[in-house]
Amino acid sequence: PEPIKSSYLIDSGCSYIAMHKKEYIFTIKARLILDVCSDGGTLVLNVPWTDEELNTKLPDPFRRLVGQKKMKIFAIDAASVAKKTGMGKLINNIMTAVFFQLSGVLPVDQALCLLKDAVKKTYKSKGDHIVGQNIKAVDAALTELREVKYPVPEWAAASDSEECYRKARDEQPPAYITEILDKVQVREGGELKVSQLEVDGCVPVGQTAYAKRGVAECIPVVDMDKCIQCNVCSAICPHAVIRPFLVSAGELEKSP
Numbered sequence: 559p560e561p562i563k564s565s566y567l568i569d570s571g572c573s574y575i576a577m578h579k580k581e582y583i584f585t586i587k588a589r590l591i592l593d594v595c596s597d598g599g600t601l602v603l604n605v606p607w608t609d610e611e612l613n614t615k616l617p618d619p620f621r622r623l624v625g626q627k628k629m630k631i632f633a634i635d636a637a638s639v640a641k642k643t644g645m646g647k648l649i650n651n652i653m654t655a656v657f658f659q660l661s662g663v664l665p666v667d668q669a670l671c672l673l674k675d676a677v678k679k680t681y682k683s684k685g686d687h688i689v690g691q692n693i694k695a696v697d698a699a700l701t702e703l704r705e706v707k708y709p710v711p712e713w714a715a716a717s718d719s720e721e722c723y724r725k726a727r728d729e730q731p732p733a734y735i736t737e738i739l740d741k742v743q744v745r746e747g748g749e750l751k752v753s754q755l756e757v758d759g760c761v762p763v764g765q766t767a768y769a770k771r772g773v774a775e776c777i778p779v780v781d782m783d784k785c786i787q788c789n790v791c792s793a794i795c796p797h798a799v800i801r802p803f804l805v806s807a808g809e810l811e812k813s814p
Contacts (some may be wrong), residue, residue, distance in 0.1 A: 600630050625714030635702065655695075658670060677689060
């Protein structure tokens with residue numbers, strides 16, 4: 559067979575699906591994730607939950623499709639593995655190891671050997687310590703990976719209502735948000751009509767207020783006891799949420 563040197567969108571017959579971010583389970587409709595998978599396919603979930611918690615935390619439409627397709631579920635807490643092995647929040651090699659373990663694209667021993675060789679080549683300039691941490695993470699991934707046993711008939715009979723995906727908002731947003739932006743964010747942009755978009759391609763400003771994906775594993779918190787008021791944080795913050803002000807002590811006391 560000739561090697562595939564390009565990227566392709568797989569829209570059917572998929573035998574392996576991995577959810578690297580658990581947050582997408584609650585924001586993207588189950589059918590958009592699982593419809594492409596064939597019956598009996600493999601589903602990998604990167605989640606911190608136990609098998610019992612999966613039964614209550616996964617949305618009903620998600621459990622329904624998994625049960626109807628009789629998928630094999632495997633789970634791993636990749637974030638925990640990354641922290642334990644000194645990788646911080648980097649889970650790429652961990653999930654790659656899981657893929658080679660379960661997908662069957664190559665003999666497992668051969669695939670893991672090639673992966674570790676790639677790690678050495680990629681990170682050799684960083685030093686032996688970094689290389690060792692990555693290899694340790696690869697080995698730990700296979701140890702932490704587990705198969706999930708679930709009640710197939712019960713899951714297959716779960717509700718198919720997609721009401722659980724509706725965004726909760728304090729006020730009604732503009733029509734552009736609900737009719738266009740929301741759909742684009744949950745992979746339903748392909749359903750939009752050209753007539754719904756502006757002729758020149760312009761989009762309204764101020765959409766950030768409505769584009770809260772909530773996919774971060776953790777969020778930063780300012781420790782004011784360590785702040786030296788250098789203002790560097792305001793320059794590098796990717797969301798522009800830190801706004802510095804030059805004020806006197808008297809003005810600060812009168813601030814709202």
